[in-house]
Amino acid sequence: MDNSATTPVDRRVVEAMMPYLTEKFGNPSSVHFYGQEARAAVDRARREVAALINARPNEIVLLSGGTEANNDTVLITVMLANNEIGTVQPIAEIGTLVRELRAGGRKYLWLHTDGVQALGRMPVNVETLGCDLLSMSAHKLHAPQGVGALYVRRSVRLAPQNIGGHQERERRGGTEAVSMIVAFGTAAALAREELDARIAHMRALRARFEAGVTERISDVIFNGDTERRLPHISNVSFRFIEGEGLLINLDMQGVAVSTGSACSSGSLEPSPVIRALGRGDELARGSIRFSIGKDTTDEDIDYVLEVLPRAVENLRRLSPLYQQAIAERACTAV
């Protein structure tokens, strides 16, 4: 239940990358046969990644992941979809505004969006969004960790962050991670092909999950917009408990979840995202992100619905605040 942190690598993706980990080991910059074979593989993958977001292949800069892709100094940057609660931001509207400002003379105003959580979970079309830059990460798309890409609209000129060889049309020096790039390309092709089915599957599982939680656990609040939300994330605030305690309890029973983004785990600060929703520190501390993947099953959800209410109940039994609330409610009822 932590597919937002990373996703299992698809078996088909591993199969596609294996030749590039064994006999096909060329450096794409080499002129000879081995080099050209690697170059062709990188170019095929680039086309698949471009097709996934309706971009041109030469607008794709392949790099080490979403974080590297986000490290471009740009003027306006908005997450396409939030990684904690899944809310989809109105990028297209901002895109229209940016284009208007640009037409009005602000030539170097660019819109960047972090598409890492959204990719493979909603249609992402750079023309519809009107963004100039878009960050992508393969490991949220059932490919391995360590590869990603930045979409750079053809009108945008970026100073490279990695200076070295002439790779990626001077936009990112360094020998290409061929096997990883092949994996990313395969994952992109699969995501495009299966997108509608994956969305329907994740949405149905999440509905089953949220209905079950509502039915079996009191004092819960679902965070994030109910409509404009990625289909795989359910962020729940459980009153009277600490999210960290619940996470550990669930982990011991084989259920992996997250309190905030994986990037900020280890931090004990309550999630700024949940606080920004006006929930207050207590609810922010008691929030858990459940994130479903394309390979999650009905049985997985049912197991969580069996384990979760018991874990919440056990933790609440230890909470003085909960005991007090129960007592107060009993008095009010009397």
Add this chain to the structure above:
Amino acid sequence: MDNSATTPVDRRVVEAMMPYLTEKFGNPSSVHFYGQEARAAVDRARREVAALINARPNEIVLLSGGTEANNDTVLITVMLANNEIGTVQPIAEIGTLVRELRAGGRKYLWLHTDGVQALGRMPVNVETLGCDLLSMSAHKLHAPQGVGALYVRRSVRLAPQNIGGHQERERRGGTEAVSMIVAFGTAAALAREELDARIAHMRALRARFEAGVTERISDVIFNGDTERRLPHISNVSFRFIEGEGLLINLDMQGVAVSTGSACSSGSLEPSPVIRALGRGDELARGSIRFSIGKDTTDEDIDYVLEVLPRAVENLRRLSPLYQQAIAERACTAV
């Protein structure tokens, strides 16, 4: 014969990384079991990489490769061993000088060295070298492309280039490329274990190669220091021909070589490295880098020694300069 551009991935390395491409897919920043399993794997690999260069694990920053590792603004940077001709630079002497200057009050003077070509081909010990930063790339060490590391001496503070999560002790944001890092760690352990044997093997094969070339081909010059040279590189200038033509000719017969570094291939400029040796443009244009790997065999060398003299002879037959030289020599003899 192009092991300087990249090396075949070791079968044992692929075996070590496979679990991290299949069932062990956690994000090392996640608190739960899957995350901690990935974290432990990254830490094991970090220890192996540190051991290879006699550093401490917390002095190793894992990143996407040698180029990213080189992108650190530093004051003094010298290649540990040149990637075109294999000459080993006197880093230890420069290190002593830098330390003296630092003791004299220049507190922020740091020595960086690019160890990408040297690693696994000579002993690399950061204490003996006295360097403060050292770049490493896994794909020159029989691990896949797309992973590397920067050694950062504990007294050095660097501003991170990738800003995002808190990974790599705030020195490099971004989800760790777990499977790749595991591969790198395994390759580092194997390189440490087998270093002496690999060096002896490559040196013997190179001697066989150079003796064969000297015997069978006239008008050749070996570039680079004969003593202080990496054991796997033989850079040869063939008079009267263009390196590019020879490369293509050899490629058609299944022999992969390089005219300069893979990073600058495609460029038609004669190698600045060979020119700096005082060889002149003609010899620089006619130079080829042959680079041997741990898996190269006697038979491979013999095949090259069979194919190469014929290729050189065919190209020279088409060269007016060569015809003229032959004629002149004939006259002198008369």
